[in-house]
Amino acid sequence: MRWPAHGTATRLAAKHATKIRKAFKSALDGEEIAASFAQTHPAGGSVSPSLARDWAQIHINAAKKPLIEALTPLYADGYVLGETAATYVYAHLIGFKKSPTAQEMARASVVDWQTWTPGNKAAAALLKPKNGLQSLLDSRALTIDGILSTKLDRIGTILSQALEVGVAPSQVSILVDQVINDPERAMVIAQTEMSRAVSVASRELYQDSNVEQVEWLVAEGCADCQENADASPIGIDEEFPSGDTEPPAHPNCMCSLAPYIVSDNTDNIDLSVQPDLIKFVPSKLEVKRALSRLKILPNPPDNVEDIDIDKLVEVPWQSIDPITVDPNIWDRAELALVNFPDLTASDSWLRRKKLKAHIEAMGQAVTSYRAFGLVVQRGEQQIIIDGHHRLTAMWLLGMQQAPVWLVKE
Numbered sequence: 001m002r003w004p005a006h007g008t009a010t011r012l013a014a015k016h017a018t019k020i021r022k023a024f025k026s027a028l029d030g031e032e033i034a035a036s037f038a039q040t041h042p043a044g045g046s047v048s049p050s051l052a053r054d055w056a057q058i059h060i061n062a063a064k065k066p067l068i069e070a071l072t073p074l075y076a077d078g079y080v081l082g083e084t085a086a087t088y089v090y091a092h093l094i095g096f097k098k099s100p101t102a103q104e105m106a107r108a109s110v111v112d113w114q115t116w117t118p119g120n121k122a123a124a125a126l127l128k129p130k131n132g133l134q135s136l137l138d139s140r141a142l143t144i145d146g147i148l149s150t151k152l153d154r155i156g157t158i159l160s161q162a163l164e165v166g167v168a169p170s171q172v173s174i175l176v177d178q179v180i181n182d183p184e185r186a187m188v189i190a191q192t193e194m195s196r197a198v199s200v201a202s203r204e205l206y207q208d209s210n211v212e213q214v215e216w217l218v219a220e221g222c223a224d225c226q227e228n229a230d231a232s233p234i235g236i237d238e239e240f241p242s243g244d245t246e247p248p249a250h251p252n253c254m255c256s257l258a259p260y261i262v263s264d265n266t267d268n269i270d271l272s273v274q275p276d277l278i279k280f281v282p283s284k285l286e287v288k289r290a291l292s293r294l295k296i297l298p299n300p301p302d303n304v305e306d307i308d309i310d311k312l313v314e315v316p317w318q319s320i321d322p323i324t325v326d327p328n329i330w331d332r333a334e335l336a337l338v339n340f341p342d343l344t345a346s347d348s349w350l351r352r353k354k355l356k357a358h359i360e361a362m363g364q365a366v367t368s369y370r371a372f373g374l375v376v377q378r379g380e381q382q383i384i385i386d387g388h389h390r391l392t393a394m395w396l397l398g399m400q401q402a403p404v405w406l407v408k409e
Ligand SMILES: [Zn+2]
Pocket: 218, 219, 222, 224, 225, 247, 248, 249, 250, 253, 254, 255
């Protein structure tokens, strides 16, 4: 299994890295540091790197507040992303085992990770932080102490080197400023803290969902964490070999935490495929247009049972008589993208009211048991078995293609 939201975390982290750089700039003053160092370490002298680092730790006064403040929106964004991604992963995993609730599927099935942003949810999360977010917020000062200590060590090292090679005092502050303003370090901090917030939120969501075991998913290039992956699954309250209950295990660790759910069918799920299937999220305008398109769709040509014909719509595809399928058909279903013109219907009419509900739900499932329609590929034909209303609604919403569960016979 792969984690779907790595790229999203990196994209959000890049935004926060800029804010962290700004915070460092207001926390530390290169000119003041260089001047203060020069007072006790005159040009021509020398000092060992370790003594210079000690000097930096003791004598440099950093304003922690801007850094602590920079972590607040970062943690909120990461926490909301973690909740969203973990819900998505969990809902898709259990979707193969038992019926997720409509709410779970609705939240899980429309996520375009390439453009996803926490939006107002981050501010809302901060208004009433859940336990996981609260603990992240509570640990901000301690986290900043660690981050600052690393920064001061690097400043100490550069001061020692500058003295050693005789850099003019006026130039020393430029070197110190480069360390303070280092974009790469800011990105490492943003990624690591984003990863922490995502994982804390994931773990909390699994706990709330009564997941008993979790799995460490190693991010690409995170060789250090293989041992944690090898030890998976572990109990949700246990520690991985690195001593962590969730990622990150080290700076820049972008690993993730997945729920471990015992099922025969979950081995081959590649969640990273699914977001690409679901890029289309209709706007309110498209919903309006779809509703007016629905009004002009023709009634079926023949009377259907006892139903008022005005309440019905002719199915927009060529239709055939209902077909029989294997009752275990879902076991072989794979998520796939189908083109609307290629479809054949096994129902000949649809209910206007139900179509309207699907349009208003923006093409999402309105029943609780499946998020996507079911289509059987029989020879050249792709026959809709389940989801006529949903697929018609998506077509009316202007979609060219739709994700469905496809069974090849
Ligand atoms: Zn890692």
